[in-house]
Amino acid sequence: MAEDTENKYLTLVSNDGFEFVVLAEAALVSPTIKGMLRSPFVEAQTNRCTFPEISGVVLEKVVDYFHYWYRNRDKENVPDMEIPAEMCLELLMAANYFNLEPGPGQAW
């Protein structure tokens, strides 16, 4: 994790080649990404995570969520993020993949 703190940003790559540069601290809300970066995998060295199963559209929304989470992480009464109905199922699968579920003891 030592070298991760030096690199403030991560690059997330979708299966159709879109690259998203994300604040590392925001992306670490996902235990999946956290796990990728903690271990001695290539992601940890290059700060670049490739997701061959997630399309650019969905990954964009996930990145949106990372920043939405980062902005609101300490606030109360946070307004909900808009989720377009048509990509709801794909996004739900992505949320499952990124482990973005309510934490232990947290009902949300």
Added chain:
Amino acid sequence: MQVTCFGVKAVSCNRPSSRRRVSSVPSDQPSPPCKELHHQPPLSTMSRGGYPRRVMGPQSALTDYLAAHNISANQIRLDAERRRREAQEQQQNNSQNQANTEASTSSAAPDVTDNPARATRSRRAAAPIAQDEEARKREQRAIEKIKASKKFQKRKRAADSDEDDDIAMALLAASAPLPNQQENCEICAKRFTVTAYSRNGPSGGLLCPECSRDIDKEDAAKQKARRVAAAGRRRQFQSNILDGICAIGPKSLMTLCIETLAKNIDLAEDFGDMPPILIDKVARKLSKLRLLDSRTLSLFLTPTAEEFHVYDGAKLGQDDFIRIFQMVPGLKRLKIRNGIHFKDPVVDYLMTRHIELEDLYLHGANLISESKWIELLQKRGKPLRSLRVYFTDKHFTDAVLAVLPTACPNLTRLKVCHNQQVTGTGVAAIGQIKTLRHLSLDLRKSVHSDIYVDVLSKIGRQLETLCLTRVNETDNTVLDAIHTYCRSLSKLRITESEAMTDAGFVRLFTDWASPGLKYLDLQKCCQIDSAHPRENPDNIGLCSDGFRALMAHSGRKLRNLNIHACRHIRGEVFEEVFSKDKLYEDMEKLEISFIEEVNDYIVGCIFRACPNLKELNVFGCMKVRDVRVPRGKILVGVPNARGMMIEGQSDGEDAV
């Protein structure tokens, strides 16, 4: 020079103020009342309008009246035409003059003193730049004044706009017509008398009484919606607190998606290859919104599933339940709540299929007859490990329980809740189920303590869960039996007993061979005497000594403790139990409602002694007044309107 001059002119002509003054005279555009007057054939010089010639429509009363008073609409229009033509010519002259840099244009101005609007316009058009500048300065001053006014500030807040000048302009324009003058309404263009109370429209003009009333109504509705939304948020926040949800931070993406999906479930055709755990989450949300019906049920029927949970089957019919068994042949664990239509034919169908249920959870299936229950258990009871039956009062009887020991050799969990049929005979039969590890009973018919003692003596040794809900008459003999026979209990619930005493609880928890409870619920084990609520000479229920003994025995392992309404526990015992040198690391939920002596200090002690506490319930503890709650924890039921006060920035900080 030339350019600036044109610029200034263009601005002055476009200003609403000047437009208003001009429009009050029927010159630029005809106002609707004037249209009434246009029945006279227009002149050939008229280029616009396009009214049919020589065709006389029905005349209005106004036209008749005007004709009677020798006022000709045609004459008025002709005058207006002439004036406009003159103005145009003069404007052209003016620009020519300026092009030639000749300032002597004042003589070209025609005599139009009968029209103040024209007068200003022509004067301005003709005036040298210095005069123009002065007019502009005057307007600027007026705008400055308006900007400083309260009305402007209010409007600015409402409009939430940065364009100060636009608003100021609008106000300046709005201030133009004085009361008792006639004006055209900005919205409906009707003519009306301006009063001091006339309202401004959206773009600054005045509104007639009807239109302002409509606008007022809209505004009121908007404000009300805002108020209701704010109240809704507050209510939701309090509701979340009651649910034990600490509303810090945003919802997880999964929750957001599931909520959206549940809202748009009629758009979904298929969940695809979604993992079962996600499908279950969607099913929960959908049932909460009461959206599970025949159509949406199909979405959840995956042929490979081993587990199927219907959290709200109220809208499902008999055929839907049969469909579950048709579509999911490998079903092992079935949970159905509110399954009213889970009837005999469904059970018959289940018995014809080769489905080996391990776990059956039925809630509200009141239409399965006693003989069907017995038949089902005898035919399909062998693989059954867990049987939970809720609110199936009528036909789930002693006879059904009597079948269990022989028909279900693998049963480890039995739960019978809200049952009005089962009596002591049935409970005695439970003692024969040697494999049982979890037993929960919530029976309406009273069962004597001796029967419970008998059951515990037979199967108590391996019991891990024992729940006896609403057992008013059970006494200390049951507690002693638990002490003697139960060695591996981790969950214990005995509620609403009016016969157990403090001494009984002390005996139970002193030198008990059981390693320690994780879940303990002793709510309402107290003496009930409304005439003398404070006196408890026999120490009925869980009192100070029992509480001390229980915390000494199980405190370190307890995760969930409920001593709701055990109101004879003294305050100093709480202070002693949650004193500085005590630490209960596993405690997550504590319910101490309706205990009189709980106060701010005790609540603070509890927060300190239980660092992992998530929720503390203090309903009816009137001495809890102004306690600071560490961030991330929830205090439910504070008896004031403000609710709980959160303190600190992170979980690490302690309460005062």
